[in-house]
Amino acid sequence: MIARLSLDEITNGEDFEELVAAFFRSKLHEKNSTITSVEVKHTGVGPDGGTDVLVDFRLSDTIFEFTRRIVVQCKFHSRNVSPSALNDNNIPTLIHSHNADGYLLICKGKPTSKLTALFKALNENCKLKYKYHIWSGEVFVTQLLVAQQSIKKQFFPKYFREEVELTKKLKKR
Numbered sequence: 780m781i782a783r784l785s786l787d788e789i790t791n792g793e794d795f796e797e798l799v800a801a802f803f804r805s806k807l808h809e810k811n812s813t814i815t816s817v818e819v820k821h822t823g824v825g826p827d828g829g830t831d832v833l834v835d836f837r838l839s840d841t842i843f844e845f846t847r848r849i850v851v852q853c854k855f856h857s858r859n860v861s862p863s864a865l866n867d868n869n870i871p872t873l874i875h876s877h878n879a880d881g882y883l884l885i886c887k888g889k890p891t892s893k894l895t896a897l898f899k900a901l902n903e904n905c906k907l908k909y910k911y912h913i914w915s916g917e918v919f920v921t922q923l924l925v926a927q928q929s930i931k932k933q934f935f936p937k938y939f940r941e942e943v944e945l946t947k948k949l950k951k952r
Contacts, residue, residue, distance in 0.1 A: 784924060784931070784938045786887050786916050792855035796821065796831050798923075798934045799853050799885055803834045805927040813838045833877060848879040854886045861891040870901060874909045881910030889915045 789795050800819045807817045816837040822830045832851040837844060850873055854860045870882050884890070884898075890913045901911040914922070923930065931939045 784920050784935055786920060788935045788937055789855070789887070792853065794934070795855040795887060796853045798930070799851060800832050801930050801933065802923065802926055803832070803851075805930055806836070808927060813840060815839050815844065830873065830877065833879070847881075848877065850874055850877050850879045850882045852882070852884050854884065854888075856886065856888055859889050859891045860884070860886045860894060862894050862897050864894075870911065871905065871907065871909060875907070879909075881912065884913045885919055886913065887916045889917070 786795075789798060800821060803819050804817055806812065807814055814836050816835075818835040818837075820833040820835075822832070830850050831853045834849045834851060836847045836849075838847060852865070854864055856864065865884075874880075874882050884894075890898075895913065898911045898913055901909075905911070923935075928939070931942065
């Protein structure tokens with residue numbers, strides 16, 4: 780039985796941010812994708828004002844090419860993430876200041892019900908049509924399960940070794 784991919788293999792917030800960046804870079808290599816390029820920008824170490832990573836996706840719908848920019852904030856907290864963890868950031872202003880289309884919060888743990896309600900209200904009441912999403916650690920792990928093998932190998936070596944061993948055993952059958 781293969782071990783479950785766990786964010787516990789990530790030991791610090793910087794590695795978590797790099798995992799997030801690598802995940803988005805890998806989106807360019809997905810089969811049948813409309814993504815034609817991906818640019819990932821780190822905002823640097825230290826206070827980030829609510830922005831850890833900026834992701835620009837260049838997409839094509841066979842007629843037009845267009846860019847989508849997402850502000851990504853990573854929270855490497857084991858505890859549940861509440862609105863207070865976002866400091867005093869005005870998320871719509873943050874999106875606007877980066878000329879982005881939306882905001883994605885990726886948590887190691889889970890969002891509180893208050894944070895989920897805040898994002899629901901932002902989505903329902905945003906006059907500028909920005910998009911607001913939260914990925915709990917569980918949702919992010921689900922995304923990572925179908926990610927490139929190189930990401931699993933780099934960030935989840937224990938899981939990757941077990942996955943390779945299981946694949947070898949199944950091929951021998």
